[in-house]
Amino acid sequence: xxxxxxxxxxxxLLRTGFSMILRSEPDLTVVGxxxxxxxxxxxxxxxxxxxxxxxxxxxxxDGLEATRRIVASGSPTRILVxxxxxxxxxxxxxxAAGASGFLLKDTPEDQLIGAIxxxxxxxxxxxxxxxxxxxxxxxxxxxTPVSTPALDSLTDRELEILKLLAGALTNAEIAGAxxxxxxxxxxxxxxxxxxxxxxxRAQAIVIAYETGLIRAGDPQQxxxxxxxx
Numbered sequence: 001x002x003x004x005x006x007x008x009x010x011x012x013l014l015r016t017g018f019s020m021i022l023r024s025e026p027d028l029t030v031v032g033x034x035x036x037x038x039x040x041x042x043x044x045x046x047x048x049x050x051x052x053x054x055x056x057x058x059x060x061x062d063g064l065e066a067t068r069r070i071v072a073s074g075s076p077t078r079i080l081v082x083x084x085x086x087x088x089x090x091x092x093x094x095x096a097a098g099a100s101g102f103l104l105k106d107t108p109e110d111q112l113i114g115a116i117x118x119x120x121x122x123x124x125x126x127x128x129x130x131x132x133x134x135x136x137x138x139x140x141x142x143x144t145p146v147s148t149p150a151l152d153s154l155t156d157r158e159l160e161i162l163k164l165l166a167g168a169l170t171n172a173e174i175a176g177a178x179x180x181x182x183x184x185x186x187x188x189x190x191x192x193x194x195x196x197x198x199x200x201r202a203q204a205i206v207i208a209y210e211t212g213l214i215r216a217g218d219p220q221q222x223x224x225x226x227x228x229x
Contacts, residue, residue: 003120006049007033008040010058021109037061044070050120056083064093071098078119100202122200153195161188166208
């Protein structure tokens with residue numbers, strides 16, 4: 001399957017550079033470009049890309065609001081935020097807007113390509129430094145687990161798998177840890193997302209932190225970026 005990509009950045013040279021990198025991969029195709037958030041929203045509606053590489057700081061409508069509008073439209077398009085600014089405020093705002101991943105623009109080419117494939121497959125992906133700060137932030141905000149109606153809808157097995165998801169384990173690793181098949185894991189993950197009304201695994205990871213379901217120091221604690229699974 002070919003992954004359709006929309007590039008959004010106000011710097012033309014950066015768009016050209018990303019395009020050259022991505023076009024060299026047989027399973028990736030760049031279907032369009034946009035120089036600001038307003039154009040990105042329009043292009044996403046017209047071109048229906050699988051993944052949008054979204055800059056944050058742009059004139060007019062910024063990348064965060066563009067992400068929010070694309071996600072709110074009900075589009076299945078997934079957003080991978082790319083920025084030069086490794087700031088907490090941007091990370092949390094991007095996640096709140098519905099982004100599926102957050103990487104810095106100096107990420108190595110192979111990691112960027114892998115991230116696009118992971119996002120297109122429905123996985124969440126964050127730069128390792130971002131993952132560490134997410135853990136630290138939510139550990140302070142929610143030092144003890146709290147019950148929520150959303151989590152109450154999950155079975156014990158689904159809660160167990162959600163914890164492992166938040167620990168950045170792949171489907172294969174979760175299957176190995178629980179002695180079940182990968183197919184069973186995929187089924188449980190799909191049910192978790194449906195019950196919690198979440199867009200993808202990235203949001204599942206965040207809700208696990210927000211509710212205190214997983215805390216810093218837990219065995220499942222994420223110390224690296226979520227990987228394809």
